[in-house]
Amino acid sequence: MSRSIDLAVIPGDGIGQEVVAQGLKVLNAVLPQDVKLETKEYDLGAQRWHRTGDTLPDAELEALKNHDAILLGAIGDPSVPSGVLERGLLLKLRFAFDHFINLRPSKLFPNTATPLAGRPDIDFVVVREGTEGPYTGNGGSLRTGTPAEVATEVSVNTAYGVERVVRDAFERAAARPRKKLTLVHKNNVLVYAGHLWKNTFDKVAAEYPQVSTDYLHVDAATIFFVTQPERFDVIVTDNLFGDILTDLAAAVTGGIGLAASGNINPTGAFPSMFEPVHGSAPDIAGQGKADPTATVLSVALLLRHLGYEAEAVRIEDAVSADLAERDGAATRTTDEIGDALAVRV
Amino acid sequence: MSRSIDLAVIPGDGIGQEVVAQGLKVLNAVLPQDVKLETKEYDLGAQRWHRTGDTLPDAELEALKNHDAILLGAIGDPSVPSGVLERGLLLKLRFAFDHFINLRPSKLFPNTATPLAGRPDIDFVVVREGTEGPYTGNGGSLRTGTPAEVATEVSVNTAYGVERVVRDAFERAAARPRKKLTLVHKNNVLVYAGHLWKNTFDKVAAEYPQVSTDYLHVDAATIFFVTQPERFDVIVTDNLFGDILTDLAAAVTGGIGLAASGNINPTGAFPSMFEPVHGSAPDIAGQGKADPTATVLSVALLLRHLGYEAEAVRIEDAVSADLAERDGAATRTTDEIGDALAVRV
Numbered sequence: 001m002s003r004s005i006d007l008a009v010i011p012g013d014g015i016g017q018e019v020v021a022q023g024l025k026v027l028n029a030v031l032p033q034d035v036k037l038e039t040k041e042y043d044l045g046a047q048r049w050h051r052t053g054d055t056l057p058d059a060e061l062e063a064l065k066n067h068d069a070i071l072l073g074a075i076g077d078p079s080v081p082s083g084v085l086e087r088g089l090l091l092k093l094r095f096a097f098d099h100f101i102n103l104r105p106s107k108l109f110p111n112t113a114t115p116l117a118g119r120p121d122i123d124f125v126v127v128r129e130g131t132e133g134p135y136t137g138n139g140g141s142l143r144t145g146t147p148a149e150v151a152t153e154v155s156v157n158t159a160y161g162v163e164r165v166v167r168d169a170f171e172r173a174a175a176r177p178r179k180k181l182t183l184v185h186k187n188n189v190l191v192y193a194g195h196l197w198k199n200t201f202d203k204v205a206a207e208y209p210q211v212s213t214d215y216l217h218v219d220a221a222t223i224f225f226v227t228q229p230e231r232f233d234v235i236v237t238d239n240l241f242g243d244i245l246t247d248l249a250a251a252v253t254g255g256i257g258l259a260a261s262g263n264i265n266p267t268g269a270f271p272s273m274f275e276p277v278h279g280s281a282p283d284i285a286g287q288g289k290a291d292p293t294a295t296v297l298s299v300a301l302l303l304r305h306l307g308y309e310a311e312a313v314r315i316e317d318a319v320s321a322d323l324a325e326r327d328g329a330a331t332r333t334t335d336e337i338g339d340a341l342a343v344r345v
Numbered sequence: 346m347s348r349s350i351d352l353a354v355i356p357g358d359g360i361g362q363e364v365v366a367q368g369l370k371v372l373n374a375v376l377p378q379d380v381k382l383e384t385k386e387y388d389l390g391a392q393r394w395h396r397t398g399d400t401l402p403d404a405e406l407e408a409l410k411n412h413d414a415i416l417l418g419a420i421g422d423p424s425v426p427s428g429v430l431e432r433g434l435l436l437k438l439r440f441a442f443d444h445f446i447n448l449r450p451s452k453l454f455p456n457t458a459t460p461l462a463g464r465p466d467i468d469f470v471v472v473r474e475g476t477e478g479p480y481t482g483n484g485g486s487l488r489t490g491t492p493a494e495v496a497t498e499v500s501v502n503t504a505y506g507v508e509r510v511v512r513d514a515f516e517r518a519a520a521r522p523r524k525k526l527t528l529v530h531k532n533n534v535l536v537y538a539g540h541l542w543k544n545t546f547d548k549v550a551a552e553y554p555q556v557s558t559d560y561l562h563v564d565a566a567t568i569f570f571v572t573q574p575e576r577f578d579v580i581v582t583d584n585l586f587g588d589i590l591t592d593l594a595a596a597v598t599g600g601i602g603l604a605a606s607g608n609i610n611p612t613g614a615f616p617s618m619f620e621p622v623h624g625s626a627p628d629i630a631g632q633g634k635a636d637p638t639a640t641v642l643s644v645a646l647l648l649r650h651l652g653y654e655a656e657a658v659r660i661e662d663a664v665s666a667d668l669a670e671r672d673g674a675a676t677r678t679t680d681e682i683g684d685a686l687a688v689r690v
């Protein structure tokens with residue numbers, strides 16, 4: 001294992017700056033003395049776009065390639081037309097660096113508010129495909145803005161793309177105590193993509209007899225997310241369904257203030273990128289109100305990815321302990337939460 | 346208003362037969378003496394397909410056109426490959442009869458179990474587009490079954506199709522006390538379809554200054570469904586997002602045993618079709634365990650559509666009263682629930 005980490009940091013928009021600062025604080029606190037951490041900040045996001053019109057120039061994309069990993073805060077601002085930064089920056093990174101595993105763990109921590117009655121025991125991980133589906137940018141609009149407009153969106157799914165994420169999900173399921181994998185799709189309507197997913201899933205399943213499997217349509221899956229979330233262990237699903245399900249998962253496990261994610265390229269060909277699931281929350285930006293926990297947990301995923309398993313666990317334990325002692329009534333600032341976690345690790 | 350109803354009945358598969366029988370029982374009980382009800386049953390679904398290979402032959406499609414409305418139970422069986430009956434029968438009807446309004450009300454009735462803590466006050470209606478989006482069957486598979494397979498699904502959205510459903514939703518919102526309409530889409534990623542939806546929405550909104558509007562991405566919408574469902578009044582959304590959101594809505598309002606729907610063609614050019622949101626539930630079929638309430642509430646939507654508003658309200662009130670007095674502990678059979686509702690109306 002290399003004893004240095006060369007990290008690219010993209011704070012981005014809104015609360016991005018604040019939460020990333022806390023993520024770095026905890027990262028610095030948890031790393032052993034002998035690990036040299038280098039960080040380089042990239043000025044990308046809404047302000048940059050307003051100033052220069054750039055979302056992600058080629059030179060910066062090239063430079064980003066040379067880091068060991070990327071920590072990203074949040075992207076998006078109401079002053080920028082919807083889609084410009086999402087497609088021109090965030091998704092461009094996920095696609096350019098072939099982040100085919102979008103890893104999103106969901107866990108209901110002790111002492112955390114959930115909108116669900118009866119506090120089910122939730123601990124699952126969604127393996128969301130990250131480079132295909134309706135996210136490919138295929139599609140277009142004909143006769144735009146006229147009463148005869150036709151707008152299309154094309155979901156592209158390849159055996160290559162589906163098999164690699166399904167295999168990854170089986171590996172993750174096999175490594176967990178419950179060893180259960182659920183495929184979520186909508187193969188009764190989206191029959192072409194759905195059958196490719198289902199057939200690939202069934203084929204790979206034969207190689208993992210120790211993993212129990214099931215299949216749910218995405219609509220039915222949302223029902224179980226609120227009525228029986230404890231039934232899930234690992235879920236593998238397409239890019240769009242994964243987007244929807246992981247926001248719902250975050251909501252039932254105490255909110256997107258706690259939801260971490262990793263955009264991972266397991267081959268190591270490109271740097272993986274870690275980011276909280278939440279957005280830039282411009283309404284509370286700069287006020288010290290943002291909960292940096294999701295970013296701190298994303299740093300744990302980053303460390304695990306780079307081989308620092310013990311340090312990742314220390315962060316996760318610190319978050320558990322912090323939440324367990326968190327007093328529901330007291331509101332702490334972004335900085336105070338970061339400090340508390342840095343002290344614990 | 347015509348004082349006769351010529352109803353096509355498609356019981357379909359699994360619990361379809363049982364719940365439709367209760368729907369008809371309540372329909373018979375609620376209708377004034379002078380309204381002549383004629384019903385004709387169509388044998389369509391899994392058994393028919395196994396026997397003849399037919400899903401919906403042209404002759405039956407033609408015959409169905411001549412009815413005033415259609416009552417459908419449920420379609421689907423594990424013995425039939427996924428997609429065959431959904432696409433060949435259910436969606437074929439929705440598309441052939443141009444059911445562009447898929448109306449799905451969600452209400453948390455008194456004394457009904459919800460998985461949400463704190464029992465929020467839920468009363469909204471989803472206006473789901475029914476004839477476009479990723480449901481059009483456009484798409485295909487190249488090199489099927491090989492490692493080089495590419496499978497696509499095309500979401501088709503037209504100004505024509507989007508505007509008519511958006512207008513309908515504004516009309517419905519304007520007629521409700523809170524007068525609030527939320528557009529749900531994912532226009533930061535699905536930019537072509539998303540911008541068509543958003544631009545159409547904004548254009549029509551200008552004609553309804555009395556309706557307050559907002560926009561949510563579909564992922565964020567799922568969060569509010571569980572954390573703040575009381576914020577919604579009317580929601581308008583695309584076919585696939587509507588499918589997902591209405592199952593989630595059913596779950597938070599006490600389960601799909603209570604979720605009704607109408608596949609409506611408001612022009613009257615073709616018969617509209619009413620069905621519970623739930624599926625055929627083959628695991629409990631034939632055991633008298635199915636809750637027919639969703640079908641009975643679908644009959645109320647049917648009556649409203651045909652102009653029998655007073656009768657529709659009587660059914661809805663009967664369901665409210667029945668649920669209010671329902672004893673959580675006692676399990677009633679499908680038939681008993683139907684009887685109780687028939688007596689009340």
Ligand SMILES: CC(C)[C@H](C(=O)O)[C@@H](O)C(=O)O
Nearest residue numbers: 086090091243277533534564
């Ligand atoms: C911002 C948006 C493009 C993004 C997505 O849809 O993937 C976000 O919702 C997420 O889940 O990371």
Ligand SMILES: CC(C)[C@H](C(=O)O)[C@@H](O)C(=O)O
Nearest residue numbers: 188189219431435436588622
């Ligand atoms: C059975 C299936 C084709 C259908 C749909 O996806 O529309 C169902 O889920 C529904 O919501 O009515």
